[in-house]
Amino acid sequence: MKIVFQKPKALSAGRFHYCPGCTHGIIHRLVAEVIDELEIRERTVGIASVGCSVLAYNYFNVDMIQAAHGRAPAVATGVKRVLPESVVFTYQGDGDLASIGIAEAIHAAARGERVTVIFVNNTCYGMTGGQMAPTTLVGQVTTTSPRGREAMHSGYPVRVPEMLATLQGAAYLSRVSVHNPVQVKRAKEAVKRAFITQLKGLGFSLVEVLSTCPTNWGLSPVEALKWLEENMIPQFPLGELKITEGVA
Amino acid sequence: MTRRLMKGNEAIGAAALAAGCRYFFGYPITPQTELPEYLARRLPEAGGVFLQAESEIAAINMVYGAAAAGARVMTSSSSPGISLKTEGISYLAAAELPCVIVNIMRGGPGLGGIQPAQSDYFQATKGGGHGDYRIIVLAPASVQEIIDLTRLAFELADLYRNPVMILGDGLLGQMMEAVEFNEEDDKGNRPIPKTWATTGCKGRKKNIINSLYLDPAELEQHNLHLQEKYREIVQKEQRAEEYLTRDAEIITVAFGTAARIVKEAVVSARARGIKVGLLRPITLWPFPENALKRSLQRARAILTVEMNAGQMVEDVKLAVEGKVPVYFYGRTGGILPDSRTVLKEIQRVGGYDYEDSLSKAESLVGG
Numbered sequence: 001m002k003i004v005f006q007k008p009k010a011l012s013a014g015r016f017h018y019c020p021g022c023t024h025g026i027i028h029r030l031v032a033e034v035i036d037e038l039e040i041r042e043r044t045v046g047i048a049s050v051g052c053s054v055l056a057y058n059y060f061n062v063d064m065i066q067a068a069h070g071r072a073p074a075v076a077t078g079v080k081r082v083l084p085e086s087v088v089f090t091y092q093g094d095g096d097l098a099s100i101g102i103a104e105a106i107h108a109a110a111r112g113e114r115v116t117v118i119f120v121n122n123t124c125y126g127m128t129g130g131q132m133a134p135t136t137l138v139g140q141v142t143t144t145s146p147r148g149r150e151a152m153h154s155g156y157p158v159r160v161p162e163m164l165a166t167l168q169g170a171a172y173l174s175r176v177s178v179h180n181p182v183q184v185k186r187a188k189e190a191v192k193r194a195f196i197t198q199l200k201g202l203g204f205s206l207v208e209v210l211s212t213c214p215t216n217w218g219l220s221p222v223e224a225l226k227w228l229e230e231n232m233i234p235q236f237p238l239g240e241l242k243i244t245e246g247v248a
Numbered sequence: 249m250t251r252r253l254m255k256g257n258e259a260i261g262a263a264a265l266a267a268g269c270r271y272f273f274g275y276p277i278t279p280q281t282e283l284p285e286y287l288a289r290r291l292p293e294a295g296g297v298f299l300q301a302e303s304e305i306a307a308i309n310m311v312y313g314a315a316a317a318g319a320r321v322m323t324s325s326s327s328p329g330i331s332l333k334t335e336g337i338s339y340l341a342a343a344e345l346p347c348v349i350v351n352i353m354r355g356g357p358g359l360g361g362i363q364p365a366q367s368d369y370f371q372a373t374k375g376g377g378h379g380d381y382r383i384i385v386l387a388p389a390s391v392q393e394i395i396d397l398t399r400l401a402f403e404l405a406d407l408y409r410n411p412v413m414i415l416g417d418g419l420l421g422q423m424m425e426a427v428e429f430n431e432e433d434d435k436g437n438r439p440i441p442k443t444w445a446t447t448g449c450k451g452r453k454k455n456i457i458n459s460l461y462l463d464p465a466e467l468e469q470h471n472l473h474l475q476e477k478y479r480e481i482v483q484k485e486q487r488a489e490e491y492l493t494r495d496a497e498i499i500t501v502a503f504g505t506a507a508r509i510v511k512e513a514v515v516s517a518r519a520r521g522i523k524v525g526l527l528r529p530i531t532l533w534p535f536p537e538n539a540l541k542r543s544l545q546r547a548r549a550i551l552t553v554e555m556n557a558g559q560m561v562e563d564v565k566l567a568v569e570g571k572v573p574v575y576f577y578g579r580t581g582g583i584l585p586d587s588r589t590v591l592k593e594i595q596r597v598g599g600y601d602y603e604d605s606l607s608k609a610e611s612l613v614g615g
Contacts (some may be wrong), residue, residue: 043448
């Protein structure tokens with residue numbers, strides 16, 4: 001019998017710990033499929049962040065490092081400078097990358113570090129119970145913005161790829177979503193382009209993936225996908241923000 | 249063997265290079281900046297990488313990545329910068345990643361000053377960062393010893409899969425001394441195979457570098473494993489210089505720059521017939537308690553001299569176990585103790601008539 005669909009080699013056997021309806025599972029799979037398709041599994045080193053995706057080191061079937069909160073791009077830099085022929089990616093949430101680790105992300109991009117960042121944005125700190133993140137929408141209720149995020153008090157959501165787009169070292173910057181099958185397909189194309197950017201040595205690449213957090217948003221999985229589409233996309237427009245010449 | 253005049257900070261760089269270190273990640277801070285500057289020139293020539301990070305925090309995490317990838321790697325900083333690195337040091341210790349961290353201390357707390365001090369002893373030897381961990385701490389007292397201990401630091405780091413700190417002060421970093429330095433000495437010093445490193449999983453199962461243990465029983469097992477390793481280090485790696493301690497009635501204890509000053513005072517006191525010796529810890533962790541305990545057979549008083557408000561004196565008291573009185577003399581703020589005052593302290597704690605002998609002592613130590 002011909003196999004038409006199976007688990008990617010770059011994903012380990014075993015069950016994810018993610019909540020029902022969380023899109024981390026989809027994003028993990030996309031990254032793993034891209035690693036398989038590019039045939040880079042045996043030279044890839046992944047960096048897991050702190051937060052819900054901290055256990056990514058158990059899920060990706062590649063060499064993995066668990067980094068301190070926000071520091072994944074610095075750890076990735078250390079690996080890549082020692083092993084320039086390796087393929088290095090970080091997998092970071094919005095609390096990790098856009099808040100505590102913003103400096104490491106900006107400077108890795110400014111240096112044109114040949115690494116790929118998968119930046120999962122669900123507008124809250126999922127692991128610690130749904131607190132306000134730098135990406136939380138104005139008016140969005142979280143456990144630390146119980147009256148809704150007030151711009152005059154807590155400022156505005158951070159648009160990471162737009163911010164990095166001014167940096168010459170950033171070679172590929174994209175924002176995608178995984179709220180429906182068409183977008184999932186586009187997300188995979190973006191992840192693949194990001195890895196190709198690295199393989200071609202063109203510079204820093206980052207894909208922001210809009211993701212859901214049904215548990216902390218207090219919504220069903222289906223409602224969460226709808227909330228993402230209606231509320232997040234206007235604030236975080238989808239599309240490729242920067243493509244350096246030579247990215248396929 | 250080549251005899252050269254070398255500056256302390258640059259000697260660390262040269263010795264690291266000779267020991268096979270090819271990766272350095274750091275951030276400028278006085279008084280250690282000549283070290284990164286030296287490696288910025290020398291590492292690319294040697295096929296290595298020097299990278300100036302955006303912060304001390306980024307630098308130590310680049311070290312974390314490079315060490316995970318199996319490299320011999322080093323970072324350096326000075327006191328306030330080391331505070332920023334402590335998060336990463338805790339992670340390196342937890343994940344058992346070998347690396348060398350240099351702290352060329354200045355006065356603190358806070359921004360403090362840029363003059364030499366030894367006030368990071370607690371931070372270096374008691375953890376500094378969070379959690380139950382230890383790092384090996386080596387304290388050179390001369391530029392020659394900087395070279396020897398830098399070589400040793402890389403060997404111990406690889407052997408125990410543990411961070412090793414070279415703890416000097418601004419004076420040691422800035423001073424120039426004649427040294428015997430031969431890169432050939434390092435020919436046999438090669439990194440041991442690191443089968444645990446995350447280098448890409450070709451031909452083997454994947455490796456994971458991690459410090460997260462959500463199951464309390466697993467975390468305790470990990471901690472017990474670390475403690476077992478630390479016990480082995482305490483047994484095998486205590487190092488100290490014992491100077492005229494065999495017949496000494498008074499033992500002085502001092503490390504690094506302070507020990508040089510104390511040694512001068514010991515020479516003066518000996519010239520006056522006072523039986524005093526110096527125990528100079530070379531490893532601050534593990535603290536050389538065995539050597540100190542041996543010296544207690546004859547000693548009736550201990551004098552600890554430090555360039556801080558009294559930190560190592562606590563380890564001295566622990567090792568002495570109340571058997572003889574322990575006295576402390578220290579200066580802070582970047583001010584060095586002077587040997588004349590130390591001599592006076594030796595005479596005071598020994599119960600000698602120091603008022604009478606002070607003028608003679610002054611002439612001995614050059615006033």
